[in-house]
Amino acid sequence: MPDRIPPDSVGVVTPQHLTFHEPVALLCGRVLPHLELVYETYGELNAARSNAVLVCHALSGHHHAAGYHSADDERPGWWDNCIGPGKPIDTNRFFVVSLNNLGGCNGSTGPRSINPETGRTYGPDFPVVTVRDWVATQAMLADALHVDRWAAVIGGSLGGMQAMQWAIDLPERVAHAVLIASASRLSAQNIAFNEIARQAIVSDPEFNGGRYLDTASNPARGLMLARMLGHVTYQSDDGLRDKFGRDVKSGDLAAARDVQFQVESYLHHQGRSFSQRFDANTYLLMTRALDHFDPARDFNDDLVAALKRAQSDFLVVSFTTDWRFAPARSKEIVDALIAARKNVVSAVVDTPHGHDAFLLEVPRYFSVLRAYLQHVAERVNAR
Amino acid sequence: MPDRIPPDSVGVVTPQHLTFHEPVALLCGRVLPHLELVYETYGELNAARSNAVLVCHALSGHHHAAGYHSADDERPGWWDNCIGPGKPIDTNRFFVVSLNNLGGCNGSTGPRSINPETGRTYGPDFPVVTVRDWVATQAMLADALHVDRWAAVIGGSLGGMQAMQWAIDLPERVAHAVLIASASRLSAQNIAFNEIARQAIVSDPEFNGGRYLDTASNPARGLMLARMLGHVTYQSDDGLRDKFGRDVKSGDLAAARDVQFQVESYLHHQGRSFSQRFDANTYLLMTRALDHFDPARDFNDDLVAALKRAQSDFLVVSFTTDWRFAPARSKEIVDALIAARKNVVSAVVDTPHGHDAFLLEVPRYFSVLRAYLQHVAERVNAR
Numbered sequence A, B: 001m002p003d004r005i006p007p008d009s010v011g012v013v014t015p016q017h018l019t020f021h022e023p024v025a026l027l028c029g030r031v032l033p034h035l036e037l038v039y040e041t042y043g044e045l046n047a048a049r050s051n052a053v054l055v056c057h058a059l060s061g062h063h064h065a066a067g068y069h070s071a072d073d074e075r076p077g078w079w080d081n082c083i084g085p086g087k088p089i090d091t092n093r094f095f096v097v098s099l100n101n102l103g104g105c106n107g108s109t110g111p112r113s114i115n116p117e118t119g120r121t122y123g124p125d126f127p128v129v130t131v132r133d134w135v136a137t138q139a140m141l142a143d144a145l146h147v148d149r150w151a152a153v154i155g156g157s158l159g160g161m162q163a164m165q166w167a168i169d170l171p172e173r174v175a176h177a178v179l180i181a182s183a184s185r186l187s188a189q190n191i192a193f194n195e196i197a198r199q200a201i202v203s204d205p206e207f208n209g210g211r212y213l214d215t216a217s218n219p220a221r222g223l224m225l226a227r228m229l230g231h232v233t234y235q236s237d238d239g240l241r242d243k244f245g246r247d248v249k250s251g252d253l254a255a256a257r258d259v260q261f262q263v264e265s266y267l268h269h270q271g272r273s274f275s276q277r278f279d280a281n282t283y284l285l286m287t288r289a290l291d292h293f294d295p296a297r298d299f300n301d302d303l304v305a306a307l308k309r310a311q312s313d314f315l316v317v318s319f320t321t322d323w324r325f326a327p328a329r330s331k332e333i334v335d336a337l338i339a340a341r342k343n344v345v346s347a348v349v350d351t352p353h354g355h356d357a358f359l360l361e362v363p364r365y366f367s368v369l370r371a372y373l374q375h376v377a378e379r380v381n382a383r
Helices: A131-144 A158-169 A188-202 A205-210 A220-233 A237-244 A262-277 A280-292 A295-299 A303-308 A327-339 A354-359 A363-379 B131-144 B158-169 B188-202 B205-210 B220-233 B237-244 B262-277 B280-292 B295-299 B303-308 B327-339 B354-359 B363-379
Strands: A016-020 A035-042 A052-056 A095-099 A152-156 A176-180 A313-319 A344-349 B016-020 B035-042 B052-056 B095-099 B152-156 B176-180 B313-319 B344-349
Touching (some): A035 A131, A052 A131, A131 A158, A131 A280, A152 A158, A158 A295, A188 A205, A188 A280, A188 B220, A188 B237, A188 B262, A205 A220, A220 A262, A237 A262, A237 B188, A262 B188, A303 A327, A313 A354, B052 B131, B052 B158, B131 B280, B152 B158, B158 B176, B158 B295, B158 B303, B188 B220, B205 B220, B295 B303, B313 B363, B327 B344, B344 B363
Parallel strands (some): A052 A095, A152 A176, B052 B095, B052 B152, B152 B176, B313 B344
Antiparallel strands (some): A016 A035, A035 A095, B035 B095
């Protein structure tokens, strides 16, 4: 391992591909003739196959959660601060699996894949995907890896929704579910923010009805706006102030039409970078999955009844300044879990970082996660 | 007055126009060769000219605050619930003045006006306008109306900023300043939301560098996105839930690409309607004025020093669920006013309606406003 890769990293990792040749029926009624999933693993599966942990990604995430793709790789995976030897998700104890979800744009079957029925990319014709479809296809991956039961399914935000759905849909296959900065369903405000982001994308003339790949175009402005909106709402007002204050790039009133505040400059950069690496149809699909997530709906809007099916224990973590997935939303889950007589540990972590905190090394958050997962490791005899 | 106009309305009103033929120097250094302001008045100026009240509008407001433009007019002015005989801003006592601010798109000189130097509309070349410029041009209107001193200057949101600036810039001309759901300057989060709205507009291909009038186009999609974002952030999460819940228009997953939730449908309607009646360059200009408002800046970032100049008394009102102009922002103003030894009355009104509450008939809010303005009327001998 080259010098520049830190010793507590999982090191250089290689994404793996799995192709399922049987048709996959989705909740919307449509059938995918075959399915490809790209994933990475960190750590070793033990002989008892009891130490596997599934990491579920959020809106714009992917399979590359930890380590580096090469010795020259400039940035590690998106959750590298949390996954590795000695880290909260300790690869000395756990066999960690991280995949790009169905519908993604990082290698798994999605809108950029070729539709075998037409011979061209799915684009906007890709089927509607739900959190339940993700759980079902993640279970296919578990089968392929010969993992009967996850020691833990872990996720933040939309990832936490997948962990919750796992516990409900496949209760015998989840020992612990870790739900971080999540919710049992979105609020009207959250749906509204998602809809503005979607409108920004579909109203971009380069969106071309979702057929932008056919014309070698890209609704980059729309994706940029969507990302800017995400960035602002995933941070707290205090967090943005601490980061940028009201620092003015140019105090010249006459130039007031250009970027003037540091926060604007930051947003432009984030938005542009995102628009070059993410697929617009995937963004639409992922936000729709978020909007429609509502496990209680199948149980007469009774979340307690839904969670009664679970056989796992739960850790629920939220962050004080997260206003998109507020502590009150996590408290609803905790209350329902208690009413359903489940073992649940919960923590509300004080941090200025808003929703984004779930990706950051917030000391108390990582302590809680580390302690809980040590307990998990002991229970499942992870070695 | 026709039957359908309610008896507590100011009735049918006619906008008035004032043209100032002398050049107007703006803070940005540019000079407007002449200035036209459109305004309305409600109630009668008393003999002592002591009962005049100035109403300052917010981001998308205009001069038509109360009454109807004709007997067939479907909707009254934007603050008709608050201005009229017997209403909190009581036209039996006060002579109320409401104007469209410089840079607006409802009749006052703005981006849609003809630039006499070029013979075509200003469009994007309209000068940068600040809250201080508005106060200065509102003072020109006061002069023309022979109002030396306002009994009160009243405004919500950006309107409250104008009331504050009046008290600082022209202290001898303001007896009372009423600041509703306002702030002494925007937070980084607020600037960020404004910037996303601006980017939505300027990235609309029909924006045409701001020259959309020349090509008979309109950046309607951008304006729609900006308005949608405003609508969501001006309401509280609870308010949106109370209004829309998660009511689904269509439960059909297969149709999930179209509008599905009631809240989306509402936002689309609001956004489209706005895009047909508002000018994009005015929107950019107004949000820039918001961003740059910072009266403390001229006093070494010392708000107390700025407010020490004021000779008026103050009423400061905020709303519990307003997260864009939160009670904490109003508290900063109140604390600074106390430190500056000013008479200040403040109220934090409990309501689920977020920032939009300042436009709504919230009982405690209207009680506070009514009581304070009765006190004002007695002090200035309004008859």
